[in-house]
Amino acid sequence: MKISPSKLTLGTAQLGLPYGITNTLGLPSQESALNILNHAKKSGITTFDTAPAYGEAETRLGQWIHNFGSMEKDQPIIITKLPKFENNRNSSAANFVEKTIDQSLKTLKLQQIPLLLAHRAEDILNPAIYDSIISSKENGKIYSFGASVYDVDIAFELIEKTDISALQIPFSVADQRFVKSGLTSKARSKKITIFARSAFLQGVLLLSDTQIPEFLQELRIPVRMLNEIAAFNELSCANILLRSVAHHSEITSCVIGVESIVQLNTHITSYKKGPLPVHLSAEIFNLFNDISYETQNPGRWPKM
Template sequence: MTFEAADNRYARTPIRRSGASGLQLPALSLGLWQNFGEDRTVETQREIVLRAFDLGVFHFDLANNYGPPPGSAESNFGRLLATDLAPYRDELVISTKAGWNMWPGPFGSGGARKYLVSSLDRSLARMGLDTVDVFYSHRPDPGTPLEETARALDFVVRSGRAHYVGISSYSPEATRQMAALMRDLGTPLAIHQPSYSMLNRWIETEGLLDATDDEGMGIIGFSPLGQGLLTSKYLDGIPDNARAAQGGSFDASWVTDELRDRLRSLNEIASARDQSLAQLAIAWALRDSRVTSLVAGASSVTQLEENLASLDRLEFSSDELAAIDELAVDAGIDNWRDAREGGPLPTVTAETFERSDDPA
């Protein structure tokens, strides 16, 4: 069946400008980090993406290594672009990134020009595109000068591979340095994508919000639900089918008795607002106008619609904010701290990396 987008697709979801740039995004963007690899059916992925667009979500956030396996999220999204969304390409904001592990060897991750440009070329091929709307340096690389990474980002814009560029998981100091370099090159950074949630407030406490505001950049926070912690799933423990029980990027040691007590109290505040805990968390993370958008994934249309319903009530009273501040404190779930503090790139060898990223 041929897809025809809803006529009223821009009627509900708020649209915000990213800093001082011309880039505009829906307040909630769809992230394809999880649930869009080969471990999910094409039918389910199609339902989620098309329903998102019908509801005003025109920004789809990807990266070269999203899957599993790496590259498959871009390939799957590229098929949806070709079969369903091609007539709407000019309405879409499609972003991708490079920085984390993608193939073996010294140029399979990091911030070197060779890796960034080669990775973007592969991403474009997987999605069947000539240009993405936003391309990010996905993490700082302590082994590559910031000047080289900046020149690579400038090149991808000037060569027509991307309309805008941004950075992800850079410290406030490195953000200011990169912004100055890009400004001198004539290609200002438009956006920064950091982790951000009620349980991971480093962009407030370490000054990133101030840095991006000073430099004219927007913020698009990822993991606003704390990798699922800020949902009802963990209020009574760790269910067998939860991400915490399956390993990966989620550390089960985060789910302490103290954390569950705080989650239950936050859930009570959410209930008093006629919201779920997840909806409260999303609305709260959008309370600052310097936050342009949030990236949230969805494993089903139902979950997508619940997340988007957060946007129906974004206002908070001063009493609500004060009560949340007492409970929304760091829970140690910032997996990306080491990267922004200059930690080394992970070592990847041909023996340990499963290559499946070729466009063919």
């Protein structure tokens, strides 16, 4: 089964904890978070991505959902995550999956989770976890499931060996691995929904070249050139970067994270400008052709 997400999905990590190395506003207040969620829905965003690992995000999202009432047509599409399974900390895979899903249902104030993603994609290849997820789907606790992936080879293995209906992948001009490998094309041919995250690489691609940390120095020259191209075309870098991902033919929905309604409006306005001209899209993707995996993956960055 598939869900039908909006073309923009609101990521809620920034609503639950101070997220990203470029975050300057910190954790928004409860009122600000609810206002952002309301504004997103009024603007046509129907899909919201969260996780137990995102601090207060699930709790705030649950409060917001509760405020809706129970009218089915108003119910948003909620994506949450199955945390990483740790053998030494959890009694059994089956109990871990069941308890995690039950807790998320309670926190989110939902009867059913529309889409559950494994936060560590490899966990779905664990037969005990996979079987427990299938059972949760059969008993109606989840509607569909998939994985949040970092590794292309793992994504291919999931497509071949499991019945996933969605993948969430990192995708930006600086990280084109999943598209270039043919993974997104193969997934789409199997009707697997593709969510793209990290369009701004945690905001690093929106910095000036002089602001980029030393450990990401290989981004400095392409980012400087990106800024020059944006200025020449009288566009912002945020506009170019978002449109290059959100309007990509192999992406179902682009996950955006915001700290304020102003940021949200900026992204929505950018998206509504439509796809980039083909020559401009090719030009900016070519700038970042040779970026290393250590730079592409925030999980490899030094702890700030």
